[in-house]
Amino acid sequence: MAVAAGFCDAALGTETRGSLMIPGFRNGVFSFKPTRGLISRSGIIPLSSSFDAPGVLARNPEIMKKVILAMVGVDLEDDQSFELTKTESNPSRKRIICCVNRSLGEMELLQTELRPFLAQLKLNGFEITFVDLPDVSFDYKTISSADIRSDMAKFLQRFGSDNEPRSFEELVERYRERPNAHLYGMERLEDALAMPQIQKSDLKKLVQENVAKARDLINSILDRYDGDFVGFLNFVDWFSIGGGPSCTLPVSFETKPPISIMLGSRVGNDLALLNIVQEFSEIAKATQYTEN
Structure with missing residues (x-):
């Protein structure tokens, strides 16, 4: 879901797994x-009450x-829902x-x-550590289908x-009448219809286990390598499931x-991540001009 926002060059959407990042x-x-x-x-159309999170798509980080x-x-x-206790937070370090x-x-x-971009990051004081992407799977499909x-x-x-x-059931039938126009939605709905029903208590336990697994994974990487933010060149669903902040740029x-x-970070580190994204954007632009 995406609707036009009241700010120029921005749109609102709901993040369930990769519906904003991708x-x-x-x-x-x-x-x-x-x-x-x-x-x-x-007020949002629900996709997964366990993982839904409204977010923003924008053309520049300031508007975002x-x-x-x-x-x-x-x-x-x-x-x-929880309260944001402060409206500004700058990262104390620049370790990715x-x-x-x-x-x-x-x-x-x-x-x-x-x-060239990585070289410019280092010139601006960033420390980048490269590690192999862990091969980790979650029970996302089971949970989101339920x-x-x-x-x-x-x-x-x-x-x-x-x-x-x-x-x-009526919704699935409506989608079946025009599958070519709703390939992604049809897949999600058909999966949900075919998935065996799960007791609420079992579903709640499964959600808790997956959220904890994702958060532990993120925190363990940041702790092991003494970092503040973790980066990827492709989408990973760790933050969609764990509930922490993430961004593409x-x-x-x-x-x-x-x-x-x-880029992603620990739960609650949103403002620091937004500031890092803005700094990354400025460095990327400077790299482009330097190369040209």
Whole structure:
């Protein structure tokens, strides 16, 4: 879901797994998913009550930050909502742990197209440590399928009408009538319909285990290598599941779309991440001008 925002060059969306990060990568724009609960989920069309988090797509980091800060606030109707205690936070250090998938040729990309950008980062005081991307899997499909069936059923019961589906089964039938126009949505709905029902207590336990697993993974990497932020050259679902902040940003403009990276941090470190993203953006632009 994405709707036009009240700020120029920005759009709002809901992050469930990669629904914000992947468009950011593919279109060479900035996309930011805040810590889950920082922005209220009230009123959004539910995809997964366990993992949903409203975020922002924007053409520059300044607008993105303004939109994010305009959206934060405690909502008593959202059980994950929490208060942002300060509106500014600068990172004390500039240590980035870059997780590299060698099987996708990412190390070669770092040594060629991204080499000027990395060199400029070091000149600006950043320390970059390269590590192999851990091969980790989560129970995302099981959880999100259970969520979308239950959440969408409640949503349709409230907003369905004579012209719109009133149940999840009716919604699936509506999508089946025009699958070519809704390939992604059809896949999600069909998975949810085929997935065996899960007891609420079992689902809650599974969610807790996966959230803890994702957070432990992120924290263990940052602790092991004494870093503050972790970076990637492709989408990973660690932050969508763990609930921490993540962002995509374009860093090399020799291709169309530009080559982008994904940055993430610990839960609650949103403002520091936004500031790092803005600094990365300025360095990327300086690199472009230097190269040209």
